[in-house]
Amino acid sequence: MLWIKNGQLVDPVQGVIEQVDLIIEEGVVTHLPPRGVFKPEGDQIEVIDAAGKMIVPGLLDMHVHLREPGFEYKETIATGTLAALAGGFTGLACMPNTAPPNDCRAVTEFILKKAEMAGFAKVYPIAAISVGQKGEVLTEFGDLKEAGAVAVSDDGFPVASSELMRRALEYGRYHGLMVISHSEDRTLSGDGVMHEGVVSTRIGLAGIPDAAEDIMVYREISLARLTGCPVHIAHVSTANSVELIRRAKEENLPVTAETAPHYFSLDHNALRGYDTNAKVNPPLRALKDVSAIKRGLADGVIDAIASDHAPHSILEKEIEFDKAAFGLIGLQTTLPLTLALVREGVLGLPEAIAKLSLRPSRILGLEGGQLKVGSIADLAVIDPDIEYEFKAADVLSKSKNSPFIGKVLKGRNDLTLMGGKVVWRSMS
Amino acid sequence: MRKFNHKDLLGMGQLSVDDIQLILDTADSFKDISSREIKKVPTLRGKSIVNFFYEASTRTRTSFEVAAKRLSADTFSLSASTSSMVKGETLIDTGRNLQAMSPDVIVIRHSSSGAPHLLAKGVKACVVNAGDGINEHPTQALLDLYTIRERKGRIRGLNIAIIGDIAHSRVARSNMIGLTKMGARVTIGGPPTMIPLGMEAFGVEVVPDPREAIGDKDVVMMLRIQLERQRRTLFPSLREYSAAFGLDSEALKSAKPDCVIMHPGPINRGVEISSELADSPASLILDQVANGVAVRMAILYLLIGGSKADAVDKERAAG
Numbered sequence: 001m002l003w004i005k006n007g008q009l010v011d012p013v014q015g016v017i018e019q020v021d022l023i024i025e026e027g028v029v030t031h032l033p034p035r036g037v038f039k040p041e042g043d044q045i046e047v048i049d050a051a052g053k054m055i056v057p058g059l060l061d062m063h064v065h066l067r068e069p070g071f072e073y074k075e076t077i078a079t080g081t082l083a084a085l086a087g088g089f090t091g092l093a094c095m096p097n098t099a100p101p102n103d104c105r106a107v108t109e110f111i112l113k114k115a116e117m118a119g120f121a122k123v124y125p126i127a128a129i130s131v132g133q134k135g136e137v138l139t140e141f142g143d144l145k146e147a148g149a150v151a152v153s154d155d156g157f158p159v160a161s162s163e164l165m166r167r168a169l170e171y172g173r174y175h176g177l178m179v180i181s182h183s184e185d186r187t188l189s190g191d192g193v194m195h196e197g198v199v200s201t202r203i204g205l206a207g208i209p210d211a212a213e214d215i216m217v218y219r220e221i222s223l224a225r226l227t228g229c230p231v232h233i234a235h236v237s238t239a240n241s242v243e244l245i246r247r248a249k250e251e252n253l254p255v256t257a258e259t260a261p262h263y264f265s266l267d268h269n270a271l272r273g274y275d276t277n278a279k280v281n282p283p284l285r286a287l288k289d290v291s292a293i294k295r296g297l298a299d300g301v302i303d304a305i306a307s308d309h310a311p312h313s314i315l316e317k318e319i320e321f322d323k324a325a326f327g328l329i330g331l332q333t334t335l336p337l338t339l340a341l342v343r344e345g346v347l348g349l350p351e352a353i354a355k356l357s358l359r360p361s362r363i364l365g366l367e368g369g370q371l372k373v374g375s376i377a378d379l380a381v382i383d384p385d386i387e388y389e390f391k392a393a394d395v396l397s398k399s400k401n402s403p404f405i406g407k408v409l410k411g412r413n414d415l416t417l418m419g420g421k422v423v424w425r426s427m428s
Numbered sequence: 429m430r431k432f433n434h435k436d437l438l439g440m441g442q443l444s445v446d447d448i449q450l451i452l453d454t455a456d457s458f459k460d461i462s463s464r465e466i467k468k469v470p471t472l473r474g475k476s477i478v479n480f481f482y483e484a485s486t487r488t489r490t491s492f493e494v495a496a497k498r499l500s501a502d503t504f505s506l507s508a509s510t511s512s513m514v515k516g517e518t519l520i521d522t523g524r525n526l527q528a529m530s531p532d533v534i535v536i537r538h539s540s541s542g543a544p545h546l547l548a549k550g551v552k553a554c555v556v557n558a559g560d561g562i563n564e565h566p567t568q569a570l571l572d573l574y575t576i577r578e579r580k581g582r583i584r585g586l587n588i589a590i591i592g593d594i595a596h597s598r599v600a601r602s603n604m605i606g607l608t609k610m611g612a613r614v615t616i617g618g619p620p621t622m623i624p625l626g627m628e629a630f631g632v633e634v635v636p637d638p639r640e641a642i643g644d645k646d647v648v649m650m651l652r653i654q655l656e657r658q659r660r661t662l663f664p665s666l667r668e669y670s671a672a673f674g675l676d677s678e679a680l681k682s683a684k685p686d687c688v689i690m691h692p693g694p695i696n697r698g699v700e701i702s703s704e705l706a707d708s709p710a711s712l713i714l715d716q717v718a719n720g721v722a723v724r725m726a727i728l729y730l731l732i733g734g735s736k737a738d739a740v741d742k743e744r745a746a747g
């Protein structure tokens with residue numbers, strides 16, 4: 001029996017419950033008595049004092065790049081899932097742009113096997129939409145689903161053919177696989193390396209216009225309308241995208257969306273010193289986009305927050321800006337950056353936690369995201385008030401490509417439990 | 429004595445009005461060296477300057493070399509085709525290796541915007557940006573400012589047009605920053621496909637039609653059409669570009685009578701500028717080249733000559 005006492009439970013469904021005790025037996029939450037009610041008997045009780053801490057359901061990151069197979073020098077399934085635990089995530093969904101890409105049963109099974117061997121956070125593989133992520137032929141959705149894939153996406157490579165995307169939506173719904181869209185018109189983003197705007201003009205880097213995203217978001221919405229099939233828009237970064245998704249939802253179209261913390265925490269001014277760690281795709285946008293993303297989160301247009309954790313080694317980052325890889329790591333910064341939205345008043349606490357747990361779980365058709373009697377005891381104990389400098393040494397990923405290194409963050413996961421067992425504990 | 433408190437020269441954005449004036453005044457004092465019979469002074473004897481040209485260049489590279497030699501510095505050249513970069517060595521590693529040989533200045537030309545900034549972070553030597561991607565070409569802007577000041581006696585209050593491929597021109601960027609900083613009114617013009625978003629950030633006026641942009645100007649600066657940089661569909665043909673955006677005597681009539689013409693070179697004769705105009709008394713194109721040497725001598729001197737050590741150490745400690 002495990003007794004977590006004196007904590008503040010933040011459950012996306014029930015809201016915030018002050019000063020509650022959690023009793024966990026055989027990996028399941030069995031009692032949630034108010035503080036002071038539970039009278040322990042016997043000596044087989046492990047106690048965790050969570051005074052001043054928040055207890056939240058284990059977070060689910062629905063957009064992570066684990067790089068294995070193929071790019072183990074950037075990240076492995078083991079290092080990525082450990083970093084996830086440190087960040088408060090008990091589960092993550094990993095994108096298929098590995099080498100080979102996850103476009104067949106063998107790769108999906110390999111990922112699951114490796115994750116099981118690592119024994120850290122749970123891994124939910126996202127398979128490719130098209131064979132080789134080439135945008136030509138659909139993958140075997142049925143076989144992939146059976147092997148354990150929870151969604152399909154060609155993330156990293158937009159599906160250029162509208163016809164193929166339409167078929168993916170139709171076929172995905174039939175198999176119960178969410179189609180996740182990397183919305184980018186590559187003919188428009190071209191060789192751009194950052195947001196096209198005053199900063200790109202000023203520092204002489206080729207720009208990616210916001211329209212490159214907007215056009216594809218509009219296409220996906222049109223296809224959702226045409227087919228009635230659900231589509232999920234990954235890493236929303238522009239004000240126009242938020243507006244398009246808002247209107248789609250008003251029309252009751254089956255469209256969901258996620259954004260990543262960097263899109264509500266940074267704008268394109270972060271690139272003024274050519275910091276390749278802030279080079280990401282879609283790019284960090286203008287201030288008006290950052291505000292729109294926050295509004296979209298506040299009013300529910302954007303359903304989920306995902307890290308888009310994209311590790312790259314120094315080989316791809318400590319080089320000329322235009323040659324550097326796109327992507328930043330986020331598994332350990334997503335929670336503190338999201339908590340900043342709560343302090344800013346953008347999100348209520350339960351809603352902030354919902355965007356990191358319940359909503360991504362529902363989008364992918366997974367259990368979890370809730371802590372009630374009967375729930376599997378996958379949870380995180382968070383210190384919301386601790387302030388600390390985020391250091392490279394704190395990063396558990398193999399790669400350290402974060403623009404937040406050296407910054408002071410507030411709020412940190414202290415303890416992660418899976419199935420009632422402590423699987424990660426912060427050093428301090 | 430006025431001081432130049434910078435370790436590196438990476439862009440016009442980092443320079444104050446005083447810095448720019450100091451460079452131009454210093455160039456003045458160096459200019460006559462080039463017209464002496466013995467074109468050499470011992471000022472930088474014992475200093476080493478590496479010319480690291482990752483991108484092809486004849487004029488800028490030669491200009492830096494001549495400048496260094498006239499100050500008695502030793503120069504070494506490294507180009508992309510002969511460097512280890514073709515073997516996959518990263519810029520940072522190449523920089524570290526260069527640093528191990530203790531040069532005093534590394535002059536770098538690179539096709540990636542921001543590359544000199546990256547190098548400057550990794551080496552102790554002073555880094556001079558000799559053109560990075562489509563970002564900046566500060567020594568070109570400084571020699572342009574010098575040439576304008578020499579001919580017109582001032583920069584403040586002049587009306588200056590910059591015409592052509594603004595989007596892909598580092599010369600335009602550095603000049604827009606430098607000229608507006610020094611009090612000139614800058615108008616830019618060119619095909620709309622070559623004028624990027626957010627030009628207002630530079631404090632310039634955008635008048636796409638070059639005929640209109642040239643109107644009432646003291647200086648018209650034509651940019652080179654960088655055929656090698658064209659991706660696609662920025663303009664349909666050279667023939668049409670020349671007709672719509674090229675400069676000839678007819679077009680120049682709307683400018684002030686004493687208007688001068690500048691061009692960073694090399695010119696595509698008959699495309700940006702008619703041959704007749706390029707060779708006319710209004711053309712400062714060769715003055716620009718001559719002044720480039722004096723301006724680069726001034727920059728090298730200010731970075732590593734004289735009593736610079738204190739200032740550089742201070743900046744390094746702060747950075």
